[in-house]
Every structure is written in structure tokens, then in C-alpha cells.
Amino acid sequence: MKKINNILSIAGTDPSSGAGIQADLKTFSALGTYGASVITCIIAQNTYGIQAIYPLSGDCVTEQLNSVFNDIQIDSVKIGLLCQATTIRVVSALLENHSIPWIVLDTVMKAKSGDQLLAKDDIKILQNKLLPLASIITPNLPEAAVLLGCKLAKNEDQMCLQGRQLLNYGCKAVLMKGGHLISIDSPDWLVTSEQEVRFTSPRVQTKNTHGTGCTFSAAIAALRPRYDNWKQTIEVAKNWLQKAILHADKLHVGQGKGPIHHFYKWW
Known part of the structure; x- marks a missing residue:
């Protein structure tokens, strides 16, 4: 029987369910994996943007992580918004003490709406504590x-x-995502010490792209245990994401930038 991998998301929430933990769990399910989650902050947001952020304490995040690691074999971790220095330190310390095969770090600092999500001083701690632990950053x-x-x-x-x-x-x-380039396609570059590989897909004319970055990194985390290398993993993840964006307009969620369609295969 084919193994169902257990993938952990460490991130903030989104009550509109287009981004954050909710988008990660949808992605894990859509790609045939079991999703676990550790919440770092409660965020009030919708398709218009972020209204408020409530960071959880370091102890709260620590206890959640211990609950997962002491019981579940985790095959891959996706890290999203950590929100504050305390959380970055807690997460990095616990990851150092556990053998996780793959760590995908989505370096979330700003929301698509432009809202600042990580303070400037905290970014230095992210650089020094978490980047050295990451299998890939996006x-x-x-x-x-x-x-x-x-x-x-x-x-x-x-x-x-x-x-x-x-x-x-x-x-x-490093997966450099080129969605901000002014170009007819959307190029991404995988950069390692051994190779540089280009990936591209046509731009989709839709405003409904809320949670695209969260979803892409979650897809990479879900698929990496299944494939032999980053190139294969990213190709499959990007192809799946492209289809989720292509079907985004079938959903009618909110008045602003709506979510992509994680379950386009079934709905």
C-alpha cells in the first residue's frame, strides 16, 4: 500500500480560508497527504486584507509543536508566518531537536494586500535562526x-x-518566485549549489489569487517526500497550482481578491 505522508504546517490563520493554515491543510488534502498544523498567530483577515494580528505566546507554540512531534511521524514541514521573534526562536529550537527530512520555509513578510506581517528586527532573527535549517526557501x-x-x-x-x-x-x-516580474509568463528559478532550473507558466487573468504563495510552498512540502529531487517536486507543484488558479473564478468567495480553487478536481 502506498504510504500517506504526514505534512505539518506551522503558520497563522485565515478565517476566510484562502491563505495560511487553512490553505495549507486544503493543499495537503488535495495532494493526497495528511495535514497537521501548529498555529502561530490568529489573524483577522478576509479577501480585502488583514484587519488584526494576534500572536500566540512562545509557550503556546511550543506546546503545540511538542504535541505533534511526540506523537506523529512528520515527513515534511511547511513554515509560513511566524509573526514575531519569540516564535521564530521557539520553532527553530524545536526543529533543531527533531529529525525532519524536509523543511520548506515560505519567507512571509507582507500580505498580498501590502500589510506588513513581520517586523524589520525580526527578519534578522529569521535569517540567522531559520534559513540555515531550511531545505528550501520560497x-x-x-x-x-x-x-x-x-x-x-x-x-x-x-x-x-x-x-x-x-x-x-x-x-x-532557493526557489525565487517571479510573479512580480513584468513579463508575459510567470518564471520561477530553483537555485542550488549544483544547478539553476527555470520553471514557467502562463499568467492567468484573474483577481482571485489570494493565498497563492502559501499554497505553492505547501504543495512543495506535500510533494517533496514523494519525488526524488526538487526539480520534479516543483514541476508537479507548479502544474497543480496553475490549474487551481485557472479554476479560481468558479468560486464566489468575498468581494476582494478571492481564493484559488484547491479542490478543482472534485468540485
Whole structure:
């Protein structure tokens, strides 16, 4: 019998269920894995944006993580919004003490609406504590520029250069997401010490892209235990994500930027 992998999401919530923990759990289920979750912060948000953020205490996050790790064999971890320095330290310390095969770090700093999600001082702690533990990080272009303290990449050569620079923080691989580039397609670049691989897909004309970044990193975390390498994993994840975006307009959720359609195969 084919094994069903257990994937853990460590992230914040979204009551509209388009992003965050809720989107991660949908992604895990849609891709045939079992999803577990540890909540780092309660967020009041909808398709218009974020209204409030309530970080959970370090003790609360620690107890949740211990509950999972002391009982469930976790095959892969996706890390999303950690919200504050205390949480970053707690998560990094516990991950160091457990043997997790794959750690996918989505370097969430701003919401699609533009809301700031991680303070500037906390970003340095993220760089020093979590990036060295990550199997792969998945920054978009603004996030990569913030991590490096440089200007936004304007073309694919600059994307690859910034990807190589991010490897210096100790992460094993970088997926530079090129959705912010002005281009007819949406190119992403996988950068490791051994290779640089381009992935692309046509842009979809829809406003309903809420939770795309969360979902992409969750899909990578769900699929990595199933495939032999990052190239295969990302190809399958990107293809699935493209279809979820293509079907997004079938849903009618909210008045702003609606979610993508995680369950397009069945609905």
C-alpha cells in the first residue's frame, strides 16, 4: 500500500480560508497527504486584507509543536508566518531537536494586500535562526530583496544572482518566485549549489489569487517526500497550482481578491 505522508504546517490563520493554515491543510488534502498544523498567530483577515494580528505566546507554540512531534511521524514541514521573534526562536529550537527530512520555509513578510506581517528586527532573527535549517526557501522578489537588503530584481539574471546570494545564509535551495516580474509568463528559478532550473507558466487573468504563495510552498512540502529531487517536486507543484488558479473564478468567495480553487478536481 502506498504510504500517506504526514505534512505539518506551522503558520497563522485565515478565517476566510484562502491563505495560511487553512490553505495549507486544503493543499495537503488535495495532494493526497495528511495535514497537521501548529498555529502561530490568529489573524483577522478576509479577501480585502488583514484587519488584526494576534500572536500566540512562545509557550503556546511550543506546546503545540511538542504535541505533534511526540506523537506523529512528520515527513515534511511547511513554515509560513511566524509573526514575531519569540516564535521564530521557539520553532527553530524545536526543529533543531527533531529529525525532519524536509523543511520548506515560505519567507512571509507582507500580505498580498501590502500589510506588513513581520517586523524589520525580526527578519534578522529569521535569517540567522531559520534559513540555515531550511531545505528550501520560497521568497517572492520583494521578500528576497528584503532578506538581502538590496533592490528588487528586475529580470531573471538578477533573480538567479539573488538566489545564489541567499544560499549564503545556509539554506540548501532557493526557489525565487517571479510573479512580480513584468513579463508575459510567470518564471520561477530553483537555485542550488549544483544547478539553476527555470520553471514557467502562463499568467492567468484573474483577481482571485489570494493565498497563492502559501499554497505553492505547501504543495512543495506535500510533494517533496514523494519525488526524488526538487526539480520534479516543483514541476508537479507548479502544474497543480496553475490549474487551481485557472479554476479560481468558479468560486464566489468575498468581494476582494478571492481564493484559488484547491479542490478543482472534485468540485
